[in-house]
Amino acid sequence: MTDHGTAAEDLVEDICQTIFLADFTVRSPMFKKGHGQQKEAADFLVPFEDTLLAFQVKSRRTEESDVDDQVRRGRILKRISEGIDQLKTIKRALAANRLSALRNKAGVLLPFQPTTIRNLVGLVIVDLPDEYSRPLDERTQLLNGFERRHGIPVHIMLASDFRILSKEVDTLPDFIAYLATREHYFDSASIFPHITELDFLATYKMLPDLRDPATRPDLLTIMDGMWTTYIDKHGAAIERRNKRQELSYRIDELIEYLHTLIGYRPYEIDFGRSDAVDDIFKYSKIAIELARLGRLQRLALCKMWASKMVRAEQLGLGYGLFLPRPNSGILVTASSERDRKERHRVLYALARMAYCHAGLSRLLAVGTEPIRAEQRSYDWVLLEDVTLGDATTLKQQAAEYFGAPEVSRMAEFEDEG
Numbered sequence: 001m002t003d004h005g006t007a008a009e010d011l012v013e014d015i016c017q018t019i020f021l022a023d024f025t026v027r028s029p030m031f032k033k034g035h036g037q038q039k040e041a042a043d044f045l046v047p048f049e050d051t052l053l054a055f056q057v058k059s060r061r062t063e064e065s066d067v068d069d070q071v072r073r074g075r076i077l078k079r080i081s082e083g084i085d086q087l088k089t090i091k092r093a094l095a096a097n098r099l100s101a102l103r104n105k106a107g108v109l110l111p112f113q114p115t116t117i118r119n120l121v122g123l124v125i126v127d128l129p130d131e132y133s134r135p136l137d138e139r140t141q142l143l144n145g146f147e148r149r150h151g152i153p154v155h156i157m158l159a160s161d162f163r164i165l166s167k168e169v170d171t172l173p174d175f176i177a178y179l180a181t182r183e184h185y186f187d188s189a190s191i192f193p194h195i196t197e198l199d200f201l202a203t204y205k206m207l208p209d210l211r212d213p214a215t216r217p218d219l220l221t222i223m224d225g226m227w228t229t230y231i232d233k234h235g236a237a238i239e240r241r242n243k244r245q246e247l248s249y250r251i252d253e254l255i256e257y258l259h260t261l262i263g264y265r266p267y268e269i270d271f272g273r274s275d276a277v278d279d280i281f282k283y284s285k286i287a288i289e290l291a292r293l294g295r296l297q298r299l300a301l302c303k304m305w306a307s308k309m310v311r312a313e314q315l316g317l318g319y320g321l322f323l324p325r326p327n328s329g330i331l332v333t334a335s336s337e338r339d340r341k342e343r344h345r346v347l348y349a350l351a352r353m354a355y356c357h358a359g360l361s362r363l364l365a366v367g368t369e370p371i372r373a374e375q376r377s378y379d380w381v382l383l384e385d386v387t388l389g390d391a392t393t394l395k396q397q398a399a400e401y402f403g404a405p406e407v408s409r410m411a412e413f414e415d416e417g
Contacts, residue, residue, distance in 0.1 A: 008059035008127035009043055011159055013105070016055070018166045019175050020046050021255055022105035023287050031098040042090045045102060047110075048172050049288065050118040054090045054152075055125060056083035057159075062130040076126065076140065080156055083124035088150040091120060106259045110284055121179060122154035125162050132160070143194035146186035153183050161197040168205060174294045181210050191220045199223075202230035208412070237413050247306070248299035254366075254378070255290050258283050286380055289330075289364045297324045300408035301332065309334040309371035317346070318370075321354050321405040329358055329405060331365035331381075343367060344379045350401065351381040356391045357398035358405055 009027070016025045026045040030038045044055035058079040062072070093099050094114040103109045131139045145156030157165070169178045181204060185191040191200075203222050209215040223229075231238070262279045293301065304320045311318030312334035319333040331354045337343040344367070351365035365381040388394060 005057070005059050007129070008125075008159065009057050011127060012044065012055065012057045012125050012162070015159075015163050015166045016044055016046065017105060019170050020048075020172055021252060021291070023108075023255055023259065024048055024172060024291065025105045026102045027105060029099065029102050031093045033098070034096075039089065039093075041093045041099060042087070045090070046172070047102060047112060047117075048176070048291065050116055051121065051176060052090075052094070052117045052119070053121050053123060053176075054087055055123045056086050057125050057127065058083045059127040059129065062128075073140070076128070080124055080126060083126075084122065084147060084149050084154050084156075087122040087124075087152050087154060091150060091152060094120065106256070108259050108262065108280060108283070110280065120152055121176075122152045124154060124156045125159050126156070127159035141196050143196060144186050144191065145197060146183065148187060153187065155179055155182060157197055161201075164198060165201055168201060171293070171295050171298070172291050177211055177294075178204060181216070184213075184216070185220050190218060191222065193222075193224075195222045195224075196227070198227035199225070202226040205412070206230060206234070234413070241413055245295060245299055247302045248295055250302050251290055251293060251298040255287050257378075258287050258290075282382070285384075286364060286382060289362070289382065292328075293324055293330075296410045296412060297408045300406070300410050301330060304406055305332040305334070306371065308332055309368070312336055312370040313372055319350055319401075321358060321402055323358065323405045323407050327359070327361040329354060329360045329363045331363060333365070333367040334370050335367060336370050340377070340379065344381075347379050348381050351383060352388060353394050353398035353401055355383045355386070356388060356394040357402045361385055 013025065013027055024046050026047070028043065029041045029045050031041050033039050042054040043057045044053075046053035046055075060076055060079050063075075094117055097114050099112050099114055101109050102112045126142070128140055139160075140158070142156055142158055142161075147154050147156065165178075169175050178201075182200065185200075199222055203220070203226050204210055206226075209217075210220070262283050301322050301324075304322060308318030308320050313336070316336045317333070318335075319331065322330045322332065324330065331347075331351055333347055333350060335343050335346060337346065347365055347367040351363055354360070354365070355363045361384070363381075363383045365383075367379045369376055
């Protein structure tokens, strides 16, 4: 007999790994209570810098007594309420400092510090598998799915909507930004009328000003059927966008590749201190740095990197500096040099110059082969909060190597004519 709860969690796990990748998805994390008993902290956790997304998954099959629609809906709402209440478990675990490590779906046991979490966000995902065979207009809808309970903002979504959302908002920073906008309107009742998840998502995609607190309107009115309008009216633009963004998924692949290097010591990391740092910590630092890039930033970086790989094919070396955020940069290089040690030496030298040139506090540098290389490998350097004794000389040298860093100004939907 199918365990529908497990099947629903499998579904949500697949969606989580689409958005957050295996490196940031933790399923069924356990912690020890005060008397030593093991307890599940949540169905899923997604840790990212000072934010922790905590998921509870609820599934409900249709019963014979569900003939009365009001009774059926009441039972669904009861399951949702149970899921919201369960989120207080993770809050208590954090407060008691009971979680010290989390094993992600890539199989890596990562150190975890509850005291670093400043933003705990709950999500209750509801799976109604019997409704998948029904026409869309006959399925249960959750309107304005948000509640604040136990001091936790909780976003409530249908699993079917969550899957669609994962195709439109599919990086950690983009997803967190979406939830922040969603919370702003749903929590303050600044949205009219009661709307479905997909109608809100469509409006969010068509009105980029909603994403910036400085430009979004105080009150938002959304017409019924916005999702249908978005799909039907903008279908061609969505298809062009999807095609254009294919290149950006190289960054996702690179993040997922990182954990396979643990133990091979391919990382060169300087945190400006002498204490030893193990490979798992290095892997997580680099993965986080890449995961900070939203989808459009990943696209801009990949386009620049591809051009440098072409240049390396022609001239032996290509490199460029990308600034996704203030004080933070990513240096990408491509080299035809076959000696990995020499290639890494050049990467490190360029990283130190770029770090000083742009006045950064953090720089991730990654090097690879030219565009038509038969095999591809990567070298890594991460500089963070370091003081370089020869900074003046490095700045002078950098003037010969670097111009203005590239900054992403891409729009999601743009005229490609």
